[in-house]
Amino acid sequence: MELDDHAEDLASDLGVDKEEVKSDLQNLVEYSVPVDEAKQSLRRKYGDGSSAGGATPESKDVADISPDDGNVTVTGVVLTAGKRSIRYQGDDHVIVEGRLADDTGVIDYTAWEDFGLSPGDTITAGNAGVREWDGEPELNLGESTSLSFQEESPDVPYEIGGDAQLADLRTGDRAVTIEVTVVECERRTIDGRDGETEILSGVFGDESGRLPFTNWDPAPEIEEGNAVRIENAYVQEFRGVPEVNVSEFSTVADLEREIDVGADTTTMDVGEAVRTGGIYDVEVVGNVIAVRDGSGLIQRCPECYRVIQKGQCRTHGDVDGVDDLRVKAIVDDGTGTLTAILDDELTEDVYGGTLDDALEQAREAMDQEVVADRIRERIVGREYRVRGHLSVDEYGANLDAETFEESDDDPEARATAFLEDAEVQA
Numbered sequence: 001m002e003l004d005d006h007a008e009d010l011a012s013d014l015g016v017d018k019e020e021v022k023s024d025l026q027n028l029v030e031y032s033v034p035v036d037e038a039k040q041s042l043r044r045k046y047g048d049g050s051s052a053g054g055a056t057p058e059s060k061d062v063a064d065i066s067p068d069d070g071n072v073t074v075t076g077v078v079l080t081a082g083k084r085s086i087r088y089q090g091d092d093h094v095i096v097e098g099r100l101a102d103d104t105g106v107i108d109y110t111a112w113e114d115f116g117l118s119p120g121d122t123i124t125a126g127n128a129g130v131r132e133w134d135g136e137p138e139l140n141l142g143e144s145t146s147l148s149f150q151e152e153s154p155d156v157p158y159e160i161g162g163d164a165q166l167a168d169l170r171t172g173d174r175a176v177t178i179e180v181t182v183v184e185c186e187r188r189t190i191d192g193r194d195g196e197t198e199i200l201s202g203v204f205g206d207e208s209g210r211l212p213f214t215n216w217d218p219a220p221e222i223e224e225g226n227a228v229r230i231e232n233a234y235v236q237e238f239r240g241v242p243e244v245n246v247s248e249f250s251t252v253a254d255l256e257r258e259i260d261v262g263a264d265t266t267t268m269d270v271g272e273a274v275r276t277g278g279i280y281d282v283e284v285v286g287n288v289i290a291v292r293d294g295s296g297l298i299q300r301c302p303e304c305y306r307v308i309q310k311g312q313c314r315t316h317g318d319v320d321g322v323d324d325l326r327v328k329a330i331v332d333d334g335t336g337t338l339t340a341i342l343d344d345e346l347t348e349d350v351y352g353g354t355l356d357d358a359l360e361q362a363r364e365a366m367d368q369e370v371v372a373d374r375i376r377e378r379i380v381g382r383e384y385r386v387r388g389h390l391s392v393d394e395y396g397a398n399l400d401a402e403t404f405e406e407s408d409d410d411p412e413a414r415a416t417a418f419l420e421d422a423e424v425q426a
Contacts, residue, residue, distance in 0.1 A: 003035075060072045063104035071127050085249070168208070278392050299323060327341070329384075
């Protein structure tokens with residue numbers, strides 16, 4: 001059924017203006033609220049008691065809640081609770097979000113009203129809405145939810161509070177607490193939703209690894225080399241990898257102790273790395289089986305730095321391109337493939353010359369493809385150890401390389417180890 005048909009049915013049932021109902025319904029759907037739940041919400045808004053005043057929603061254990069449930073009653077312990085500001089239906093709205101648990105499982109929640117939730121509280125939420133978010137059920141606690149605090153707290157096999165290490169964070173995590181060193185930090189001005197906005201961005205590090213961050217309300221404690229404790233951060237995806245977001249509701253404090261940043265990165269098979277859907281700092285080892293078109297000598301737009309074709313930028317039109325070097329190498333280890341993207345410095349290393357050398361070679365040959373051909377001759381068929389940031393989307397898996405070094409592994413030793421392991425498993 002089309003959205004217009006849903007709106008017409010609702011308007012007819014409720015006796016209200018169809019266009020007003022359609023506008024409200026579209027706003028809810030655009031925020032990923034399922035249509036059936038959105039319709040229930042609008043029935044409550046416009047005073048139809050058929051969905052809100054009837055039978056009490058079924059009480060369920062957390063593990064039994066599914067995206068197909070409309071409304072439920074659930075009792076659990078608040079593991080985390082953090083505030084965040086979002087823009088909803090054109091207005092700024094402060095929500096509280098986190099995780100709720102009982103002895104059967106854990107579920108994310110979003111509270112649209114200020115219920116005064118704190119980690120460690122035991123609550124019963126009656127008539128809590130259920131929606132699907134990223135394939136999993138999530139509780140919506142709103143104006144139609146009856147919420148009460150319980151004196152007795154059940155034992156739950158989960159830690160109360162959001163303490164986490166960077167390596168454990170995943171896109172969608174909320175109300176997390178981390179203790180990190182600010183590895184890199186820069187102040188930037190961006191075009192935000194309310195105009196030009198000054199932010200901090202860079203890289204956090206702890207013993208487990210590194211992740212990029214954005215601080216939307218610059219905190220003076222976040223400066224390069226400083227160790228800080230951050231409470232109530234959340235994690236979003238940026239360019240295919242998790243990114244820590246520090247908001248105006250986050251608490252940032254200096255740490256008196258140092259946080260060592262792990263030097264080792266996670267080493268994975270290519271196939272395993274691709275299945276993560278994106279990882280900030282990973283190392284793979286594989287053979288370069290090809291160098292893709294768009295490698296070697298390229299030109300970039302002087303405004304946005306995107307690669308241009310025949311003097312044309314997709315955003316800025318006709319431009320005078322800036323010469324640059326790049327390699328897009330296809331790496332295969334037998335478990336999967338990805339494209340390793342080498343910047344100008346790494347490309348100079350594998351080319352064996354500078355940008356000026358490449359321009360001179362292209363002029364002499366009257367063909368800029370000779371640069372890419374030389375790179376192919378030097379790296380195709382060889383095994384490399386590549387470290388960088390992996391993003392995965394509908395166009396494939398791309399690893400922005402920080403290091404690209406020929407592997408010093410002994411192929412014979414690895415083959416022997418593989419055969420021995422196969423014999424043990426057999």
